[in-house]
Amino acid sequence: PGLEINFLFRRVRDDVMAETGNRQQPFTYGSLPGEEIYLSAPTAKSVATGNGARSQTSAGLQSVETLELALWNEVRDSHSVELLQQFLTRFPNGIFSAVARARLAEAEKGQTIARLEQPASRDGAGQQLQSSASREITQCDILASHPADPNRLAEGQSSADLARNVDEAIAACEAALVKHPGDMILSALLGRSLVIADKYVLAKKVLMAPAQAGNALAQASLGNAYEYDEVGGVDLKEASTWYRRSAEQGFVTSQYNMGVAYEYGTGVEKDMREAARWYRLAADQGDNDARFNLAILFYNGDGVEKDLAQAARYYRLAAEAGHPDAQINMGYITERGEGVGKDPAEAAQWYLKAAEQGKAIAQYNIARAYYYGTGITKDAKQAAFWYRKAADQGDTDAQYGLAYLYSEGDGVARDDLAAAKLIAQSLKGGSAYTLKEMSTNSAAWSRKFRVELQRILREEGVYSGKLDGAFGASTISAMQKYAG
Template identity: 30%
Template sequence: MLKKLFSLLIIASLVYALAACEKEKTNGIISEKEGVEYYQKGEYEKALPLLGQAADSGNAAAFYYLGLMKREGNDTAKSEEKSCEHFLKAAEGNYKKAYLKVAECFFAGKEFKQDFSSAFKWGKKAAGVVDEIQMDDKDRLALAIIMGNLYASGKGTLQDFSEAAKWLHQAAEKDYAPAQGMMAFFYYSGQGVLANKEKAKYWAEKAASQGDMMGEFALGMLYQYRDNPDMKEAISWYEKSAMKNNEVAQYQLGRIYENGTGVKKDLTKAHHYYRLAAKSGKDYPIKALSDFERKHKLENNP
C-alpha cells in the first residue's frame, strides 16, 4: 500500500511539473505574440520586456525580434554582437526567419566571430525556406550575395563556379553591381556557365554604369581581346578601374605600358602601375614588380 501511494505521489509531482512547464511555455507564446505586435507598431518600450519574458521561456521567435531590436538599437543599446547572439538562439530553436540573419552574422564577422563554414551552413538552411517564409527581395539579395561569394571563393565549402554563377546571377538581376561584374567574368571565361561574349558585355556594361570596378575591368578586357582590339577604349576602362584600387587593372596597365601593347612603350607608367598593384600585398603583382625592376635595372622608389 505504501509503495503504491509513493508511486502515485511521484506521478502527481511529474504531472504538476509538466503542467508548470506547459504553462510557462504558453505564457512565453503569449508574451511573444504581444511583444511582436508592439514591435510591429514601433512601440519598442512595450515590446522589449514582453519579448525578454518570452525569451526567458526559450521562445525562439522572441530571440529573433530581440535580435532585430539590438541590431537597430530600438529602445535598447545597439549591439551587433548581442544581436547576432539572439539570432543564433532563434535559429537553433528552428525559427526559420533567423537562418539568414545568422548566416549574415558569420559571413560579415564585424563584432561577431567570422566563420565561413557556419555562414554556409545557415545560408543553406535559409535557401531551403525561401518560399516557405516568403522571404522578401532584400533578404533574397543578401542570401544570393553570401552563397555566391562562398561558392566562388571556396570559403566554407568546396569552390563551385556553377553554383556561384547561379546565386550571383540572382543578385545581378536585382541590380547588384559587384555580382554583375562577376557574371561578366563568368561569361567571358566560361567558368560556371557557357562562355558568351555578348552576355559578358551585357553584364559588364550594367556593372560599369554603376561605377563597379570589376565591371570596368571586364569592359577593358572585352575591348582589348576582341577580334579587332580597341586599346584606347580598353585603357580608358582599365584606368577607371585602377583608380578604384583594383590591383588587377593596375597590373594589366603595367603590362600594357611595359610591352607597348597598342600604345607607345612607357616604362615610367609601367613602373607606376606595377607599384600600385603591389600595394595590394598579393603575390602576383609583387612578383611582377620585382621582375620588372630587375629586368630594367630600376629601384622601387616611392
C-alpha cells in the first residue's frame, strides 16, 4: 500500500526472478526496469504507426492494474482450477492473463507449470536474440513480422498491412506467448502490433524486456511508443535513445528515424551532418524515404557538400521504387536539367506517375505540361482533367488554371460561374498569384465572370458594392479581405 504502481510491478518481477534463480522473468507485457522510464511525442516515420482513437488513460490503467496485481499475488502460486478461472473471469485481458491461462491449462491436466529459462542476450551491433530459432512458425510471425527484421520467421508485413489485421495479430501473438512463454521475438511482435493499435502504454510494458535484451525490432517499436504516447506521456529524448540502439544494429527504419531526429532536433541536438549520415545508411539499405530526404540535402548542400548529381541519383532510386514525392522532384530537376540532362518528356512522365498516385503538386504540373505541350502532346482536355484533380485537393494554382480554362471554354465548356467559384476558392486559399491577377489583370476576364465573382464576394460578406463587373478599389479590398 502506498507504493507507486511501477515499483509494485518491479517487486513482482524481483520476486519471480528470486524464486527461479533469475531463470524466469515476467514476460507477458514486458518487465519494468529499475531505472526511470521517460515518456514521449510524435515526429518521425514509424516502424508501426497507429492513428486510431486513444481510449486508455494513465489513471484508469493504473487503478485496474493495482487491483489485478493484488489478486494475482493471491493466486499466482495456486494450482487451483477454480481460483485461476475466477482470476481470468475478472481480468481476461490483464497483465498476468496469459500466465494465468497457461497455469490453468496445466492445472486442468493435473500438471505443474514448468519454469522456462529465458534465452540469454548477446551483445554487439547487429546481433539479435534467437529465442525463436527452435520453435515452429506461428500465426503471430505471419501477421506481425517486420520485413526488415533479421530474426523474422515469416515474410514480414508492412505497417499498413499489419494495421488491417492488427486485432487478429494481437490475439495471435498473445496466444503464441502462452505456448512459448518468454520468447523475445514473439514479445517484440506483440509490442509492434500494440503500437500499431495505438496501445502505447501497454506496448511499452511488452517491449521493454526484449528491447533491453537487444532485439532491434523491439527497440524500434519502443521508440515509436515513446514518440507517440500522448496518453502516458511523450518523450522524444527517450524515443531517440531507443531508435539509436536499434539503428546501431542496422535496423533500417530506425536509421531513418535517427536522420529525422537530427534534421529537426527532436530528442537530440540538431545536427545536419549526423542527419545526412543516418539518412545515407538507411538509403543505402533501400529505404526510399531516406533516399528522398538525402537527395534534398544534396540538392540544398545541407549537412553535405552540394551535389546535384548525387541528389539526382537518390531521387531516381526512390522515384523508380514508386516514391511519389521523389517522382515529383525527379520531374522538376529533369525539366530544368539539374544534375541530369534536361528532358521535358521524361519530366512529364515523372509528373504523370506521381499524379496517378494522387499528389496534387504533380497533378498541377502535368496539367500545366498538357496545357502548354511541354514534353507531352498538347491536350486541353487532359489539362482540365488534371487541373480539376489538383483543384479538388485545394491546390490554389490548379484552381486558378481550371478557372481560366472555364473562362475561355478551352478543354471544357465555357462556364463563367464555375470560373468565378474556382477563383473565389483560390483567393480563399490565400493565393497571392490569383489576388495579383484579379487586382491588375481582371480586364482579361469576361464581364460576366467579374460580376459572378463580385456576387460571391457579396454572399461571403466582404463586398457591398455594385455588381457591375468593375474591379475598382472596393472590389480589390474585398478580395484582399477574402484572401486573408
